[in-house]
Amino acid sequence: MAMPRAGLAAAPAAMPTPAAGMKPRLAPMRVSPDQLIDMKCCIRPLRAAGPNLGTEIVGDRLVVHNYGHGGSGWSLSWGSAEVAVGKALSVLPESIAVVGCGIVGLTSAVVAQRAGLKVTIYARELLPRTRSFRASGSYTPGSRIALVGPAGAQFPELWEQMARFSWKMFRTFLGLPGNPVEFCDSYNVSDKPIERRKWPPNPAIAGSWETAGLPQQNSEFAHLDERIRDIVPQPVDLAPEENPFDTPYAQRSSHMYFNFPAYGHMLLTEFFERGGRYVMRDFHSPAEFAGLPEKVVIHATGYAARDLWQDRTIIPVRGQTGWLVPQPEAHYSLRSNNMSLLSKADGVVVMNNNPDMGDMLGVGDSTELPNRAPIEEALAALAPLFAPLAVRGGRS
Amino acid sequence: MRRGASILAAAALAVIASALSAAPKARGTGAGVYTEAQAGEGARVYAVRCAMCHGPGLAGTVETPGLVGKFMANWAGRPLGDLYDYLGRAMPQPSPGSLTAEDNARLVAFLLKANGVAAGTTALPADSAALRRLVLEPVRPR
Numbered sequence: 001m002a003m004p005r006a007g008l009a010a011a012p013a014a015m016p017t018p019a020a021g022m023k024p025r026l027a028p029m030r031v032s033p034d035q036l037i038d039m040k041c042c043i044r045p046l047r048a049a050g051p052n053l054g055t056e057i058v059g060d061r062l063v064v065h066n067y068g069h070g071g072s073g074w075s076l077s078w079g080s081a082e083v084a085v086g087k088a089l090s091v092l093p094e095s096i097a098v099v100g101c102g103i104v105g106l107t108s109a110v111v112a113q114r115a116g117l118k119v120t121i122y123a124r125e126l127l128p129r130t131r132s133f134r135a136s137g138s139y140t141p142g143s144r145i146a147l148v149g150p151a152g153a154q155f156p157e158l159w160e161q162m163a164r165f166s167w168k169m170f171r172t173f174l175g176l177p178g179n180p181v182e183f184c185d186s187y188n189v190s191d192k193p194i195e196r197r198k199w200p201p202n203p204a205i206a207g208s209w210e211t212a213g214l215p216q217q218n219s220e221f222a223h224l225d226e227r228i229r230d231i232v233p234q235p236v237d238l239a240p241e242e243n244p245f246d247t248p249y250a251q252r253s254s255h256m257y258f259n260f261p262a263y264g265h266m267l268l269t270e271f272f273e274r275g276g277r278y279v280m281r282d283f284h285s286p287a288e289f290a291g292l293p294e295k296v297v298i299h300a301t302g303y304a305a306r307d308l309w310q311d312r313t314i315i316p317v318r319g320q321t322g323w324l325v326p327q328p329e330a331h332y333s334l335r336s337n338n339m340s341l342l343s344k345a346d347g348v349v350v351m352n353n354n355p356d357m358g359d360m361l362g363v364g365d366s367t368e369l370p371n372r373a374p375i376e377e378a379l380a381a382l383a384p385l386f387a388p389l390a391v392r393g394g395r396s
Numbered sequence: 397m398r399r400g401a402s403i404l405a406a407a408a409l410a411v412i413a414s415a416l417s418a419a420p421k422a423r424g425t426g427a428g429v430y431t432e433a434q435a436g437e438g439a440r441v442y443a444v445r446c447a448m449c450h451g452p453g454l455a456g457t458v459e460t461p462g463l464v465g466k467f468m469a470n471w472a473g474r475p476l477g478d479l480y481d482y483l484g485r486a487m488p489q490p491s492p493g494s495l496t497a498e499d500n501a502r503l504v505a506f507l508l509k510a511n512g513v514a515a516g517t518t519a520l521p522a523d524s525a526a527l528r529r530l531v532l533e534p535v536r537p538r
Contacts, residue, residue, distance in 0.1 A: 055537050062536060083455075086465015087537035090511065092472055115466065161455045168458040 023244045024185075027329040028386035029341055029348060031379045037347060038323035039370035042134035044362075045303035046070040046315040048209055050146035050155045050222070052305070053083050059290025063297045064088050066108055067100070067305040068314055071143030073132055074258055077107040078169035079162025085111045088296045097122055097294035099283060102132035105300035106267050112298070113274040120294065121271070122281040127264045131302055136321050136349050138342065139232070139256035141166065142225040144317050144359055147209050151222055160227045167231055170256060178262030179345060186255035186333040186342075188235060189247040189385060199223075199358055214315060218358040232256075245334070246388040255333055259345040283308055318362035322350035322375035336385060339378035352378035424533040425476065428516020430505035435515060438506025441499045445488050454510050468511050468534055476520075477528035480504050484524075497522035511535060 047068030055064050066084035069076055085108060088096050095118035098109045106127055109119045127133055141163040146155055173181040188194060199218035207216045215221065225232070235251035243250040272278075283289070286309055289297050299305070306314040326347050333342035338355035341348050352374040354361055423429070443452070449460045456462030471479055484500050486492050495503070501522040509515065512535035521527065 057536075064537070082462070083465070086462060086467075089466050090464075090468035090472075090537045091534050092469055115469070157453055161451065161453060165455075165458055 023242060023392070025392060026244050026332055026389050027327070028389040029324070029327055029330045029334070029343065031324065031341065031348075031350075031383045031386070033376050033379055035324040035348075036322055036350075036372075036375065036379070037325055039320065039372060039375060040134040040323065041318065041320040041368050041370040042131045043303045043366055043368060044071040044144050044317040044319060045073075045306070046144045046146075046317045046363075047311070048147045048150035048313040048315065050151045050159065051076070051080060052311070053080065053087075053158075055087055058286050058297075061289050061292065061295055061297050062088070062091055063286070063289055063299050065305075065309075066104055066298055066300045067302050067309075068311070069104060069302070070145045070317065071135075071319070072141045072145045073302065074103050074135060074137060075139045075141035075143070076145075076159075076162045076166050077103050078111070079165035080104060081108040081111040082165055083158075083162065084108055084298050084300075085115060085117075088112065088298055089115055089117075091296060093294070093296040094118060095120070095294050096296040096298060097289075097292045098298045098300060099123065099289070100130075100300035100302060100304070101126045101278070102130040102300065102302050103127065104132070104302065105298070106264075106271065108298045108300055109276060110267055110270050110274070113271065113276060118275065119271075120277040120279060122279045122283070122292065124280065124282045126278060127268065128260065133260055133264065134321075136319070136342070136351060137258040137260055137344065139167070139170065139258075141228070142223060144221065145224065146222040147215055147220050148222050149208070149210065149220070150313070155222070156224055156227060159222075159224050163224075163228050164231065167228070167256075170258075173263070173266070176262075176266065178265070179259050180263035180266050181256065181258055182344075183254050183256050184332050184343065186235075186253045186335070187238075187245065187250060188253075188335045189243070189245045189250045190336060191248050194235075194237075194249050194251050197355070197358065209315075213312075214364045215360065218360055221359040244389060244392075245385050247336075247385070255342070257342060257344060261346050315363060316366035318365035318367055320351075320370045320375070322370075322372075322378070323347035324350060334382065334385065336382060339381050341378075341382060350375050350378050422475070422529050422531050424531050425508060425513050426533045426535075428514055429476075429518065429530055430508055430513075430515055430520040431517065432509075432515045434502055434505040434519045435509040436506075438499075438502035438504070438509075441495075441502050442506050445495065445499075446503070449489065454507075463507060464511055465537070467507070468532075472532050472534040474532060475528040476504065476530040476532050477524045477526075479507070479532070480527045481524055501527075508532075512538060 045068050051068045052065040064084050064087045098105050098121045101121050101123035109121050112119050170181045201219040202217050205217045209215045233254040235253040238250040305311050327343050330343045338353045340351045450463050454463040501520045505520050
């Protein structure tokens with residue numbers, strides 16, 4: 001299968017980082033509600049102890065789990081697959097099954113193929129008709145990845161290993177046709193000084209995940225991003241003469257993100273070109289794994305594991321995105337008060353995440369229907385920020 | 397020619413088989429072939445000589461091989477002497493050949509433990525010939 005030419009045509013020109021003291025000439029985004037072409041909603045499978053990468057025997061099949069990545073499935077996909085496939089390889093199989101075909105399942109399948117195994121994916125749906133495709137698609141490896149207590153002292157090191165491995169693998173896709181992985185400049189603007197929000201424990205909140213079955217406050221979440229700040233660009237304050245949005249305060253960073261259509265196409269193409277086989281199948285109990293012809297099974301059903309494997313430590317965390325008409329000429333992202341726009345190949349992602357909720361936003365909510373009102377609220381709030389760009393004239 | 401080559405190959409195999417049958421029977425690593433204390437010493441050797449490339453958790457990186465998981469796929473079914481000899485002549489990569497025989501055996505014990513092989517009451521010998529009679533057996537991962 002050839003890569004779509006549309007993907008090639010949509011690749012924006014590289015944007016040079018402006019020299020200090022220069023306002024970059026950015027094209028303003030068109031953010032009126034009539035530009036809204038899609039809304040997506042999905043559940044992040046936050047697992048209290050972090051992703052399940054353990055093993056168990058079902059019948060005489062070795063099941064290697066690879067599910068429960070919270071809001072970090074894309075970001076940790078390669079590192080997590082490396083761990084899971086390593087466990088599968090250690091019993092010397094020639095072929096394996098992968099159950100589930102979201103980003104974690106499909107990446108696991110490709111990693112296994114790259115290690116020389118024959119792979120069959122069993123899944124109800126293939127990417128793009130999985131929850132993974134309804135994510136926002138940025139490198140956010142620490143997003144709702146675990147709760148501090150249940151995850152334990154060993155988890156941060158494993159997380160760091162997976163995050164670093166994935167980061168390096170994503171770099172191998174930069175510049176490929178369709179730009180499956182890209183960087184852009186990311187602006188955060190404000191009327192007030194910008195500080196990283198901290199979430200100390202609130203002693204007035206007595207309950208916790210251990211007592212209530214759901215986290216009760218932000219301080220219960222593992223916040224691990226500091227461990228990889230040496231490779232992930234950090235925000236820098238912009239002087240007024242560098243700030244294209246003319247707000248009193250602004251920061252700029254560089255942001256890695258994924259273009260879903262090109263990325264999904266690339267991974268599926270590799271899977272099938274390496275001889276991968278897909279069987280449409282819906283599993284109703286773990287016991288059915290024992291009937292698969294392959295002796296080793298990687299289980300990567302994401303949120304569905306909550307029911308299929310009866311893993312009640314998976315906590316639904318709802319999230320939603322709006323999508324505006326693609327605007328490749330506006331190749332940057334903009335955030336203000338946790339409302340944001342990110343210009344990707346398949347559209348401009350709109351998010352409106354209440355800054356006072358932090359990681360608690362959407363916790364326990366398994367509704368997967370989008371709500372248009374917060375998206376329109378974000379569009380209305382962000383639209384005035386583009387006025388200075390329009391006055392100066394953007395890049396063409 | 398091909399038929400002749402096949403006959404030669406068969407004869408060579410027969411010679412090898414005969415030599416193997418005369419040698420002491422190989423044992424598997426599942427029989428408890430190292431001690432916990434030896435693996436603990438190996439962990440200290442690993443931290444100083446190996447961890448800077450292979451990582452503190454033996455996970456490796458995109459560029460450096462991990463020493464769990466795929467590691468077992470690459471070494472299982474072979475004599476442990478192969479691993480011992482390789483470490484002795486090729487590792488650590490910046491100064492190959494610099495491991496003492498005892499530290500090498502400690503490292504092999506540590507790698508066995510890290511890959512789920514159970515310890516026993518006898519330490520691994522720092523002896524390539526003896527280790528050639530031990531076969532690395534795969535272990536169900538945790």
